[in-house]
Structures are given as C-alpha cells and as structure tokens.
Amino acid sequence: MRVLVVGSGAREHAIVLAMAQDPEVTALACAPGNAGTAAVAEQRGLDVLDPVAAAELAVEWKADLVVVGPEGPLVAGVADAVRGAGIACFGPSAEAARIEGSKSFAKDVMAAAAVPTATSEIVDNPAHLDAALSRFAPPYVVKDDGLAAGKGVVVSSDLDAARAHARTLLDDGHPVLLESYLDGPEVSLFCLVDGETVVPLLPAQDFKRVGDDDCGPNTGGMGAYAPLPWASPALADELVETVVAPVAAEMVRRGTPFQGLLYAGLALTSAGPSVIEFNCRFGDPETQVVLALLRTPLARLLHSAATGALVAHPPLEWSDGAAVTVVVAAEGYPGLPRLGDVISGSEADGVLHAGTRRRDDGAVVSTSGRVVSVLGTGADLALARDDAYRRLEGVHLAGSHHRTDIALRASRGEVTIPQGAEVVTRSGDVG
Numbered sequence: 001m002r003v004l005v006v007g008s009g010a011r012e013h014a015i016v017l018a019m020a021q022d023p024e025v026t027a028l029a030c031a032p033g034n035a036g037t038a039a040v041a042e043q044r045g046l047d048v049l050d051p052v053a054a055a056e057l058a059v060e061w062k063a064d065l066v067v068v069g070p071e072g073p074l075v076a077g078v079a080d081a082v083r084g085a086g087i088a089c090f091g092p093s094a095e096a097a098r099i100e101g102s103k104s105f106a107k108d109v110m111a112a113a114a115v116p117t118a119t120s121e122i123v124d125n126p127a128h129l130d131a132a133l134s135r136f137a138p139p140y141v142v143k144d145d146g147l148a149a150g151k152g153v154v155v156s157s158d159l160d161a162a163r164a165h166a167r168t169l170l171d172d173g174h175p176v177l178l179e180s181y182l183d184g185p186e187v188s189l190f191c192l193v194d195g196e197t198v199v200p201l202l203p204a205q206d207f208k209r210v211g212d213d214d215c216g217p218n219t220g221g222m223g224a225y226a227p228l229p230w231a232s233p234a235l236a237d238e239l240v241e242t243v244v245a246p247v248a249a250e251m252v253r254r255g256t257p258f259q260g261l262l263y264a265g266l267a268l269t270s271a272g273p274s275v276i277e278f279n280c281r282f283g284d285p286e287t288q289v290v291l292a293l294l295r296t297p298l299a300r301l302l303h304s305a306a307t308g309a310l311v312a313h314p315p316l317e318w319s320d321g322a323a324v325t326v327v328v329a330a331e332g333y334p335g336l337p338r339l340g341d342v343i344s345g346s347e348a349d350g351v352l353h354a355g356t357r358r359r360d361d362g363a364v365v366s367t368s369g370r371v372v373s374v375l376g377t378g379a380d381l382a383l384a385r386d387d388a389y390r391r392l393e394g395v396h397l398a399g400s401h402h403r404t405d406i407a408l409r410a411s412r413g414e415v416t417i418p419q420g421a422e423v424v425t426r427s428g429d430v431g
C-alpha cells in the first residue's frame with residue numbers, strides 16, 4: 001500500500017513512523033513533512049490548505065491511502081478532494097470537520113445527541129458581553145468560536161482577564177463562546193469512526209498549559225501520556241457509548257457522516273464525563289504516545305476506516321507498559337516563537353520532529369513554536385517518564401523550554417476524579 005501523509009508536525013512524524021513499521025506499506029510520502037519525516041518518507045512540497053493541489057499530488061504519487069493530519073486541510077476540504085479523485089482518504093469531509101471548525105456547530109450536534117457538555121452562550125456583539133459574562137460564575141471560560149490551535153481559550157477566575165480576552169476576539173471579528181467551568185481531570189479519547197462504527201484507541205492525557213503545575217497560558221499541548229493508570233479500564237467503552245457513538249450517529253442522521261478520527265476532549269467531572277471539545281483529527285502530542293503503544297498495523301486500520309470496512313477490522317492490539325512524550329518549545333511559545341535556531345540531538349531515536357527543517361548546510365533548524373516531541377516508553381508510567389526525560393537531555397535548542405512534570409502526578413497515583421463532595425483516588429489499575 002502506498003501511503004501519503006499530509007502535514008508537518010510531530011503527529012505526522014509519529015504516523016509516518018508507525019506506517020514505516022507496517023509490512024503492508026510499500027511506499028511512504030509526507031507532504032510537506034519536516035526534517036524528521038524526511039528521514040523515513042519521501043518528502044513532497046504541498047500547500048496543505050489547497051484541496052486541488054493535495055488531490056493532484058495524491059493522484060500523481062499514486063497513493064492508495066492519504067492520511068490527513070491537521071484540522072486546517074480537513075476544514076478546507078482536502079479529504080473531499082482526495083476522495084473525489086478516487087483515492088481512499090483517512091479524514092472527514094469539510095462538512096463533518098465542522099465538529100472542530102465551529103464550536104457552536106459542535107454544541108448543536110451534542111445537544112441533538114444528548115451528550116453532556118458545558119453550558120454555553122455565543123456572543124457576537126461586544127454590547128452583549130458583560131450581560132453574558134454575568135450569567136456565568138468564575139472560573140470563566142472564554143473561547144474563540146473558530147479554529148485557534150488550542151490557544152484561543154482563556155480559563156480564568158479574573159473577570160477582567162476574561163472580558164479582555166473576549167474583547168480581543170470580538171475586535172478581531174471572531175464570535176466568542178462562553179462556557180461553564182468543568183472540574184476534574186481531562187481525557188483525550190481518539191476514536192476511529194466510519195459512519196456509525198466507532199473503535200476507540202487508548203485514552204491519553206494532554207498537558208495544555210505552558211508551565212509546570214498547569215501554570216501560564218494554554219498551548220497546543222506540551223506533553224502527553226498513556227495509558228491512564230487512574231482511570232477505570234472500562235472508561236473508553238463507557239465514553240464511546242455515552243459520547244462518541246451518539247455523536248457519530250447524529251452526524252449520519254444529518255447526512256454528514258464522519259469518517260476518520262474523532263477526538264473527544266473530556267473532563268471527568270463530579271457529575272460524570274463532560275465534553276470540552278471535539279477535534280476532527282489525531283491530537284498532538286497525544287498521538288505520539290498512543291501510536292507508540294499500538295501494535296496493530298496502522299495502514300490497514302486507517303484504510304479500513306477510510307473505505308467503510310472498519311466494522312470488519314479485527315480488535316486492536318496494544319503493548320503493555322506506558323508512553324510519555326515531552327514537547328520542547330521555542331523561546332516565546334505560545335506567544336510569537338523565536339525560529340531558525342539550530343537543534344542538536346534531534347536525530348536520536350524517540351525524538352519526533354514537530355517544527356523542523358533541514359538547512360542546505362545539513363543543520364536542523366526550528367520552524368514553529370513546538371519544535372520536537374521527545375518520546376519515552378517503559379513498563380510503567382514512571383519508567384516511561386524517566387526514558388523521555390533522559391532522551392530529552394540529548395536535545396539542545398537555544399532558549400527552548402519544556403515542562404518537567406509531564407505524567408508526574410499520574411505516575412505517583414495523585415490524579416483524582418472528583419466524585420460529589422468527596423474525592424476518590426484510583427490508582428494501580430493500568431487499563
């Protein structure tokens with residue numbers, strides 16, 4: 001099978017590496033890729049937001065399967081164009097990608113499917129902002145209604161900060177979504193979806209804030225781990241039943257079936273699981289840890305989902321043990337990052353490239369805020385963490401920063417799910 005992966009981040013590097021290990025894959029390309037994917041896959045230039053160009057490349061390269069990594073191309077219609085050219089594509093149509101591209105659309109689908117989520121209100125007129133904010137209690141949650149790479153959200157108990165963020169968005173012409181605050185640990189659940197067929201991958205946890213102890217602004221994700229030792233082994237199946245399958249069925253009912261990866265971001269609150277967001281693609285950095293543990297060959301699995309054959313695919317197989325990834329970010333990220341710096345040590349095993357390019361002189365340089373995602377594995381979370389941080393010591397980038405506490409609390413059994421008035425700690429039962 002000839003597989004073309006669209007995108008250029010560490011998620012795409014992880015997908016390309018998993019494809020490279022699949023004996024069924026005879027040729028592999030990544031467009032536009034990065035310095036890491038170039039070591040394993042043919043590199044092709046592409047404006048990923050141009051559906052016609054993507055479909056032309058898929059035809060010219062004779063792809064049997066196209067896997068679209070990021071949300072931008074999906075929302076722009078790349079999957080429609082590739083399928084229109086008669087090539088199997090793992091990724092939803094532009095219509096179905098609205099589940100991520102518009103938070104108000106996602107809220108509408110969830111309401112119709114009776115899926116629990118935060119209560120919310122859309123504000124598109126600055127004159128209505130204060131009245132709307134007064135209907136919420138702190139901590140305030142203020143979101144950009146459109147795509148914002150995880151950075152359009154402010155969660156703050158400071159009313160002035162919440163108002164200021166909302167004003168900035170409105171001044172830029174973006175409708176604002178206000179939400180009730182969801183307590184409890186977050187879970188990223190990736191599901192392969194093919195119409196009404198839903199196959200969950202291992203639940204993972206992402207670290208959204210830039211600094212240790214969840215301080216500072218939100219980012220695209222600074223690290224992740226899987227599995228979740230504090231969660232019940234039945235969690236994924238429960239979430240499929242109560243959240244993902246009803247949403248998949250609602251998308252079918254609307255005539256816009258979802259085909260690809262439906263990512264449910266949830267909070268496990270005292271009142272039960274509640275959806276924070278849906279994404280229409282693999283998450284980054286969670287994909288790095290989830291695929292590190294997946295033993296089932298990836299190409300046939302994604303091809304099945306892309307061609308209506310997921311229901312007949314054998315059950316997934318997973319490695320025992322755990323995986324942890326730590327993102328190394330450029331100075332300034334998640335604000336304006338400093339780019340063009342040389343990274344050393346990036347060719348080592350376990351270093352997944354997020355924003356890198358090889359210069360003509362052979363040096364690998366940074367090209368975006370998240371630069372590499374260092375992956376560690378081990379028999380348990382503590383060992384996987386040690387492995388990731390040991391590998392990270394070999395990577396050098398001037399001015400870079402990373403979190404030092406990825407998976408730390410989980411490895412110590414300190415993650416808790418609030419349950420009514422009391423807090424219950426679950427530990428030890430790695431699912």
Ligand code: AMP
Nearest residue numbers: 118141150153179180181182208276277
């Ligand atoms: P989103 O862009 O919707 O994924 O939000 C980014 C991050 O902001 C989430 O991963 C959460 O950490 C936080 N967040 C978003 N919505 C809420 C909410 N309603 N309650 C608490 N935290 C939230």
Ligand code: GLY
Nearest residue numbers: 206221283284285
């Ligand atoms: N890790 C969060 C995301 O991919 O949206």
